[in-house]
Amino acid sequence: MSTVFLALQTNEDTRPIIEAILQDNPHAVCDEQPAMVKINAEGKLVVRRETIEELLGRDYDLQELQVNMITMSGNLDQTDDEMILFWKN
Amino acid sequence: MQIDLRTVSIKPLRHTFDNVARRIGADKPASRYQEGTLDMQQTANFHYRPTWAPEYDIYDASRTAIKMADWYAFKDPRQFYYGAYCLARAKQQETAEANFDFVENRGLAGTLPESVRDTVLKLLVPLRHVAWGSNMNNASVCAYSYGTGFSQPHIYHSMDQLGIAQYITRVGLLLGDVQTLDEGKRAWMEDDAWQGLRRFVEDSFVLQDPFELFVVQNVVLDGLLYPLVYETIIDDVLSSQGGTPVAMLTQFMTDWFTETKKWADATVKIAAAESAENKAILGKWLTDWRDRAAAALLPVARIALGDRTDEVMGEVVQQFNARMAKAGVAI
Amino acid sequence: MDMQVAKKKLGLKERYAVMTRGLDWTPSYQKMEDIYPYIAYEGIKIHDWDKWEDPFRLTMDAYWKYQAEKERKLYSVLDAYTQGNGHLNVTDARYLNTVKLFLSGISPLEYVAHRGFAHAGRQFPGPGPRVACLMQSVDEIRHAQTQVHAVSNYNKYYNGMHDFHHAHDRVWFLSVPKSFFDDAITAGPFEFMVSIGFSFEYVLTNLLFVPFVSGAAYNGDMAAMTFGFSAQSDEARHMTLGLEVIKFILEQDPDNVPIVQRWINKWTWRGYRVLTLVAMMMDYMLPKRTMSWKESWEIYFEENGGALFKDLARYGITMPKCAEHIALEKDHLSHQAWSTFYNYAAASNFHTWMPDEDEMDWLASKYPNSFDKHYRPRYEFWREQAAKGNRFYNKTLPMLCQTCQIPMIFTEPGDPTKICYREVDYKGDKYHFCSDHCKEIFEYEPEKYVQAWLPVHQIYQGNCFPEGTDPTVEGFDPLAAVLKYYHLENGRDNLDFEGSEDQKNFAEWRGQATKNI
Ligand SMILES: [Fe+2]
Numbered sequence: 005m006s007t008v009f010l011a012l013q014t015n016e017d018t019r020p021i022i023e024a025i026l027q028d029n030p031h032a033v034c035d036e037q038p039a040m041v042k043i044n045a046e047g048k049l050v051v052r053r054e055t056i057e058e059l060l061g062r063d064y065d066l067q068e069l070q071v072n073m074i075t076m077s078g079n080l081d082q083t084d085d086e087m088i089l090f091w092k093n
Numbered sequence: 094m095q096i097d098l099r100t101v102s103i104k105p106l107r108h109t110f111d112n113v114a115r116r117i118g119a120d121k122p123a124s125r126y127q128e129g130t131l132d133m134q135q136t137a138n139f140h141y142r143p144t145w146a147p148e149y150d151i152y153d154a155s156r157t158a159i160k161m162a163d164w165y166a167f168k169d170p171r172q173f174y175y176g177a178y179c180l181a182r183a184k185q186q187e188t189a190e191a192n193f194d195f196v197e198n199r200g201l202a203g204t205l206p207e208s209v210r211d212t213v214l215k216l217l218v219p220l221r222h223v224a225w226g227s228n229m230n231n232a233s234v235c236a237y238s239y240g241t242g243f244s245q246p247h248i249y250h251s252m253d254q255l256g257i258a259q260y261i262t263r264v265g266l267l268l269g270d271v272q273t274l275d276e277g278k279r280a281w282m283e284d285d286a287w288q289g290l291r292r293f294v295e296d297s298f299v300l301q302d303p304f305e306l307f308v309v310q311n312v313v314l315d316g317l318l319y320p321l322v323y324e325t326i327i328d329d330v331l332s333s334q335g336g337t338p339v340a341m342l343t344q345f346m347t348d349w350f351t352e353t354k355k356w357a358d359a360t361v362k363i364a365a366a367e368s369a370e371n372k373a374i375l376g377k378w379l380t381d382w383r384d385r386a387a388a389a390l391l392p393v394a395r396i397a398l399g400d401r402t403d404e405v406m407g408e409v410v411q412q413f414n415a416r417m418a419k420a421g422v423a424i
Numbered sequence: 425m426d427m428q429v430a431k432k433k434l435g436l437k438e439r440y441a442v443m444t445r446g447l448d449w450t451p452s453y454q455k456m457e458d459i460y461p462y463i464a465y466e467g468i469k470i471h472d473w474d475k476w477e478d479p480f481r482l483t484m485d486a487y488w489k490y491q492a493e494k495e496r497k498l499y500s501v502l503d504a505y506t507q508g509n510g511h512l513n514v515t516d517a518r519y520l521n522t523v524k525l526f527l528s529g530i531s532p533l534e535y536v537a538h539r540g541f542a543h544a545g546r547q548f549p550g551p552g553p554r555v556a557c558l559m560q561s562v563d564e565i566r567h568a569q570t571q572v573h574a575v576s577n578y579n580k581y582y583n584g585m586h587d588f589h590h591a592h593d594r595v596w597f598l599s600v601p602k603s604f605f606d607d608a609i610t611a612g613p614f615e616f617m618v619s620i621g622f623s624f625e626y627v628l629t630n631l632l633f634v635p636f637v638s639g640a641a642y643n644g645d646m647a648a649m650t651f652g653f654s655a656q657s658d659e660a661r662h663m664t665l666g667l668e669v670i671k672f673i674l675e676q677d678p679d680n681v682p683i684v685q686r687w688i689n690k691w692t693w694r695g696y697r698v699l700t701l702v703a704m705m706m707d708y709m710l711p712k713r714t715m716s717w718k719e720s721w722e723i724y725f726e727e728n729g730g731a732l733f734k735d736l737a738r739y740g741i742t743m744p745k746c747a748e749h750i751a752l753e754k755d756h757l758s759h760q761a762w763s764t765f766y767n768y769a770a771a772s773n774f775h776t777w778m779p780d781e782d783e784m785d786w787l788a789s790k791y792p793n794s795f796d797k798h799y800r801p802r803y804e805f806w807r808e809q810a811a812k813g814n815r816f817y818n819k820t821l822p823m824l825c826q827t828c829q830i831p832m833i834f835t836e837p838g839d840p841t842k843i844c845y846r847e848v849d850y851k852g853d854k855y856h857f858c859s860d861h862c863k864e865i866f867e868y869e870p871e872k873y874v875q876a877w878l879p880v881h882q883i884y885q886g887n888c889f890p891e892g893t894d895p896t897v898e899g900f901d902p903l904a905a906v907l908k909y910y911h912l913e914n915g916r917d918n919l920d921f922e923g924s925e926d927q928k929n930f931a932e933w934r935g936q937a938t939k940n941i
């Protein structure tokens with residue numbers, strides 16, 4: 005299984021988002037670097053809108069994630085409810 | 094070690110980049126528009142010729158018949174670099190969003206007289222494709238023109254036209270449904286009323302001179318279409334028939350045209366002022382394409398204006414002529 | 425009747441499909457091949473343009489909204505940083521040389537990317553690729569401009585950056601990044617997408633930006649860190665476009681596979697050669713190191729790229745074979761590059777220096793197989809010489825590789841004691857190459873690569889002196905004339921960091937800051 009990852013800027017906007025991602029992906033590993041958090045996960049990583057909204061206490065559009073995204077790897081599938089990064093192998 | 098550096102008063106060695114200083118005539122602080130625009134495009138020592146057009150350099154001023162001693166004579170009066178551009182559009186899209194919400198939440202689409210709604214859908218929805226064509230033409234001017242002063246506004250214009258195509262789509266969906274879009278495309282492809290305009294647009298796709306394409310698309314076609322459809326038919330004629338909510342939904346386009354024509358005028362003016370040759374070329378392009386565009390728009394205008402079509406079209410052309418005369422090209 | 429109730433809310437995918445998809449049409453007044461003249465000659469076969477999916481599905485209103493938010497944040501940080509003399513907070517003035525390298529080497533490429541994607545977007549008939557390319561085009565002018573704006577304040581206080589546009593088109597080593605992008609934009613639109621969209625953005629961009637940006641963060645450069653991260657937030661979209669384009673082309677026709685494979689091989693190598701500059705930046709130019717070049721290559725190429733090529737295996741695409749060569753070079757690349765720039769510091773727009781003892785120890789720990797054996801002795805010798813007043817400046821111009829345009833400094837794969845030379849005879853002339861890969865690229869398209877504007881050849885042909893220069897006069901100093909042509913000021917923009925104006929000013933200004941408190 006290959007690793008996918010998502011790197012986000014570390015700031016007040018992303019704190020609850022990172023928490024939500026780690027909550028929804030128990031297999032994910034969080035790697036903190038200066039001003040940046042890289043979340044690595046075997047095979048697949050799912051970002052769920054609902055979990056972020058719960059932690060944020062407001063409506064959240066997954067496209068907002070782009071404001072704080074630094075880099076990623078894997079194929080991407082995005083809907084209103086989820087953003088999924090995955091490798092097929 | 095964090096030190097309080099605000100207390101340090103040091104003298105800078107220079108105030109801007111050398112290329113900017115050369116162009117503005119002195120080493121003095123320059124604007125973000127200037128630093129982000131002047132000489133951004135490479136000019137010398139290109140390594141290879143395009144395999145897709147070996148007769149030209151990667152950027153080549155000889156692609157157009159317009160001759161300029163300095164292509165950075167073109168300045169955008171709005172001083173749009175990317176940041177200023179995005180901020181301006183973000184504000185406008187917020188207004189547009191509020192307008193759509195207002196019309197939607199109060200069910201105002203349902204209050205439109207049947208005839209007004211019909212006219213709007215028939216007239217507006219096929220214009221999605223005209224905007225799409227403009228998106229492509231502006232990408233073309235951006236890609237093949239010379240000097241960032243001239244090329245830069247075209248990428249913004251291109252994205253704006255994509256946005257306009259999407260706003261028209263939303264109007265179509267709000268007043269009709271997905272089939273309305275298909276019907277609009279069918280009319281665009283088949284109905285007599287639209288064929289002159291479609292031919293005009295397709296003919297513009299094969300133009301090779303980027304400056305001519307700027308004239309045809311942004312000066313001539315938009316210069317007649319926007320005053321006709323948005324300023325006259327929607328804001329005036331249909332509003333007086335109970336169609337004010339539609340004017341709210343197309344406010345983006347009205348405001349956009351008011352803003353962008355300042356840039357288009359300034360650009361024509363600078364090119365015309367450069368030489369008598371430029372002025373003659375511009376005069377010919379403007380006249381030829383104005384006549385074609387006016388003829389192509391006539392049956393489209395008739396959808397909403399009926400008997401008054403010729404009279405209104407005549408006024409729009411008069412206005413356009415006056416605009417060009419002010420920009421230095423009498424036609 | 426309330427029509428609002430009847431209307432179902434469309435999901436992201438349907439909504440985007442409706443917004444964008446139906447917009448194009450099949451022309452009937454002009455021929456397709458006249459409207460889109462460049463999409464056939466590369467031999468790529470596309471049967472259904474609508475199969476191209478843009479996974480981000482951004483409509484323009486959302487684009488303006490989020491991008492404006494990014495811009496607001498970015499410029500407020502830049503303003504605060506400038507007002508507070510933030511430049512005096514960087515670790516040490518040597519750091520500024522990474523900024524110079526970046527501004528003159530990389531920022532102009534962002535601009536070419538902007539024009540290149542406008543061209544590609546114009547030429548592809550389908551709305552999916554058109555919109556994705558144009559969005560990238562407008563993003564790329566953003567990157568070029570935010571970089572210039574972020575560095576603008578550094579230029580006011582430090583040397584080497586003052587005429588970077590002029591430098592980019594002329595200075596010898598800047599022909600390496602310039603020719604890379606010139607090569608891409610002059611290729612056909614599909615190759616452009618594979619070269620920049622896929623190979624550069626997807627496979628290599630992490631190696632350029634993540635080290636540069638975290639390097640900036642480590643070294644107290646808030647301006648570069650902010651524009652870097654802000655640009656990267658667009659990069660996520662671009663990388664996805666790059667991967668989608670490859671999948672799209674490969675799925676369209678099996679005949680496309682060998683063409684794409686050749687492009688991936690070529691552009692991975694071309695891109696890697698440009699990253700030589702990044703390698704030396706990471707290992708030598710950041711006063712406070714983030715990770716070594718070798719580590720970064722292992723994480724971002726070997727691990728992540730490995731996963732990518734495993735994923736693409738289902739199409740019959742394999743890892744480019746240059747990867748083996750690169751693996752052999754990773755212990756040497758940055759050291760050979762830095763040695764070269766140390767040699768040619770008289771003709772460059774940034775300063776170089778010899779690493780101090782601690783830094784040599786760091787290098788030895790990161791490169792246990794190569795540093796102490798091959799490079800430390802050389803550096804110690806140069807350092808001794810410099811201490812005696814014999815700082816070595818090489819005035820003999822090097823032979824350049826015809827393809828990547830880097831001086832022929834690299835050693836044979838597997839033998840760090842022997843310089844690697846390859847050559848080809850073509851139409852009565854001899855062409856030189858740094859490697860089998862550069863040679864192969866040339867051999868496939870010799871008519872393209874013979875056109876290369878090689879800085880050393882150009883100097884020898886007398887094309888790099890200011891207009892009106894007479895090289896035959898008594899006492900003619902070619903280096904001085906070349907520096908004039910570059911618009912570089914001898915003694916200020918070039919030479920060793922030790923004794924430079926940057927070093928002196930920075931120390932003095934920092935001193936003022938500490939005294940005032
Ligand atoms: Fe970029």
Ligand SMILES: [Fe+2]
Pocket residue numbers: 697825826827828829830857858859862
């Ligand atoms: Fe090479």
